[in-house]
Amino acid sequence: MPACRPSGFHDKRPEPVSIMPRYDARRIENKWQQHWEDQQTFRTPDPGEAGAPAGEKLYVLDMFPYPSGNGLHVGHPEGYTATDIVCRYGRMKGRHVLHPMGWDAFGLPAEQHAIQTGTHPRETTKKNIDTFRRQLKMLGFSYDWDRELSTTDPEYFHWTQWIFLQLYDTWYDPQQTWTGPDGEERTGRGRPISELPIPPEVTAEGEQAVRRYQDARRLAYQHEAPVNWCPKLGTVLANEEVTAEGLSDRGNHPVERRPLRQWMLRITAYADRLLQELDGVDWTESIKLLQRNWIGRSEGAEVDFYIGMGNGGDLDRSFSQWKAVRAGAGFPAVPGDDVLRVYTTRPDTLYGATYMVLAPEHSYVDRLATDEQREAVAAYCAQAARKSDLDRTDLAREKSGVFTGSYAINPVSGQRVPIWVADYVLGSYGTGAIMAVPAHDLRDWEFAVTHGLTITRVVQPPEGWKPSREEVELQRTVGDRSETPFVGEGTALNSGSFNGMPTAEFKEKITRSLGSGGLARAAVNYRLRDWLFSRQHFWGEPFPLWHELDDDGQLTGLVRTVAPEELPVHLPENFDFKPHGRPEPPLDEAPEEWLYHTAEDGTRLKRETNSMPQWAGSCWYYLRYADPKNQTAFIDPEREKYWMPVDLYVGGAEHAVLHLLYSRFWHKVLFDRGHVSTAEPFRKLVNQGMILGEAETTAFQDETGNWVSVDDVVSGKHRETGEELTPVRLEADQVEKDGDSIVLKESSRIRVESRAYKMSKSRGNVINPDDVVQEYGADSLRLYEMFMGPLEQVKPWSMSGVEGVYRFLGRVWRLMVDDRAEEMTLSAAVQDVEPTEEQLRLLHRTITGVTDGIESMSFNTAISRMMEFSNELTRQDVRPRAVLEPFVLLLSPFAPHLAEELWHLLGHTESLAYEPWPELNEALLHEADVEIPVQINGKVKGRVRVPVEATAPEQQAVAEQDESIAGLLAGATVVKVISVPGRLINFVIRK
């Protein structure tokens, strides 16, 4: 906090008994917040309801917060103020505005707090929500609080569970072509599981076989997936709770990867739709790109390498038989046991595939390990299983792996290639096995060099190719020649009849040729994986599922759904959840009456004890706001049609990938199943930039107190000696600028560091919105956050900047209020007189500036224009009401409390929230004359005044008559004249 304090709150003089006429933010803000609440000013009428605005609907949404125990952060009000301005502006423009707020309230912190203190997460959550609500109300946001929701409300998660059942009931048919309610034709659709065609041979096997066949195709399915099991803590950890070193965040205990039965959502089925339908939404290209990269579509081919049925030596002979069979039967959808299927984006390098690699978790590893190699392979796989993904990537600078002892046959060259196991191949991508082409893949090259495997070049680089940095780094010397890998495209080499063919053509030809031989097929792969949808936690939505048990009380793998009319499935009451020392979820220890049930047919049932991840509730909350109290459906179809899609969605960039991808996925499933009418939920998306702490200037000192220039500091240590250095905070007057760097005043050789850091408790630079409001008021906080700079940009906080906007608001106050009077009175300068032409021009310039600023979300420039207005009017002794009133309306979306108070003072009795937005009169915008620059050879040499409507030749004539210009033109040859009406004149001359 700054030392000097604004007068509004801390006036030393005795308080007058009457209303203080000074700008007193706290009094005004409390008053109007109360007024809005009493009058239900911002309650949004439902479509068709009496009193609903006739204008078009406008749905503006904030990403709802996780109500943490720390309360609101200054980052929150940034986006919330932006959307609030858009909404308030929208209302004044006659739009029917939906602007809700709620809580993403399931999550780990409340659960951990519960384990430590015994307080139920429900209570912690309620308390935190109350704090957040109070803080948001204190900032004067125009939410319709009647629509408030929390993901933890049973009435809400009722429908989260219901949507899960929809996912469970859906399979994806990639073939179906259909036209949706949006009139678009698409191929591929999520359909009811009852419509899944069952092959006759499955039907023949009976009901259980049919159920299992269906279960394997649902969008929600069960799968063994590794979890972070920490034996010491006796609990499973979320990825965020595991450090980069593979230790538990709390206590630094080792964490193992353990497979556990979990629920997955088949988001990959929608990968193509998620990719393609991104084109139609109004998001920045960089966020779209982020999503595209995350989905990571690649095109290539699946190729089968023959491995025979055993480890026999007759591989070469049986290979030709196998090939003949394949030529007749074609490429099977599911590979048989006699082949190893790989995915490659470079089928053109097939002739250079000199070995193969399996991921350690590949199911063929055991089978392919020969007796001599079995022990080494088993040891390697066991070691790999213990490593986290991070370890695997980190340690693997040195590419490790072991030979299985087995061979496969390269389908094009007919050569035997060794099969290895290595953890640089991921089990979860492609087929979990690769053909290695060391000459043309950096990772394969590195591995081959390390393990002495054959490298065959099959692509000739194009003329003039220079190896890239990474390629050079991997250079090796063979005899007296040096070789590098080449990963680019070129022409074929050592590739039989394909020699000389360009890469692109080769890819296509060989895929087709192998395809007709039944050896390969074109394939598409995604980086995107199916979504691991279960967590081993208490504080999350329970799954609406029962497991069938066999006579021994074991899960059969068959599942029954909870009937929709029995939803929601509540969390068990009076249950003391503590880590129980097993990887299974805490709910596994829930009371019997919650956990077990006997079905009408006598089958023993056990509840699913995993819970849903925090993402679940945030996947569809935007829908519920449109109909938050609906008891019979997750949303009324008419309301859905009316309000969707969200017109503007604002939130932090940290959700640019996952949250948006997940909710788009759910939305598309609901769309396919006919529950929503739009294919995409969010029409326009804006990410606000992070707010950093105040800028800090830091210098470094060594042990003896000598300054060390930042050039010699690497992550807090001396670059040469490695000595730990002490960072010292400096005041602005201790440093100065020297060229491009900032240096100590006392020694210009010592460069210092000057930058702003992310706000964090440990750095002590966290700004609490409560303090700012206490000190300057909500209007100042709102205004400052918008004035800092463009919404999307990262920007440092500055407390004196807050003071700047506070002073502006005070000036606006004194524009209209006589602050010397004993009571609230209009300033004598405010008069009912005709405004001057100049005043009108100023007003209308402000109207365009503010209107355009809001519409393009450049709030900072909109505020600048209002500052110019108030600066100008402050200087004038007569301030016509006719320009002040519209100005108050322009200011109102930004500083609503102050604006309401002034509006009231100007004699209005109603809130200004629904006053019509001031209308622009273009005619009043311009003067009769404009001053334009006159250039000679592109340099400004003078200025002339010309009529606004002057044509190019007319304004040129004016310029030529100007004394100083005429002087400069005299004796020179005018080569060319550029005369842009109303802009400038440029004479190109030669002496």
Added chain:
RNA sequence: GGCCGAGUGGCGGAAUUGGCAGACGCACGGGACUUAAAAUCCCGGGUUCCGAUUGGAGCGUACGGGUUCGAGUCCCGUCUCGGCUACCA
């Protein structure tokens, strides 16, 4: 390493998208008011050189090139900072 974004006064930033660089705010300096201070109001400012008083000339948007009558804005290359991502075959 890859991808994305950004570099403009002491600081946050503006510039109608190729047309007067530095709007507006902060910080700073000067003045008015005041016994004094705070608050408020008014004025000032990119920089170098010459004139030296009112003026004039040059250089300036990270750096080096280019296109153009004209570039902060477009093109090529380089550097720095920030964010995301990390063996995806």
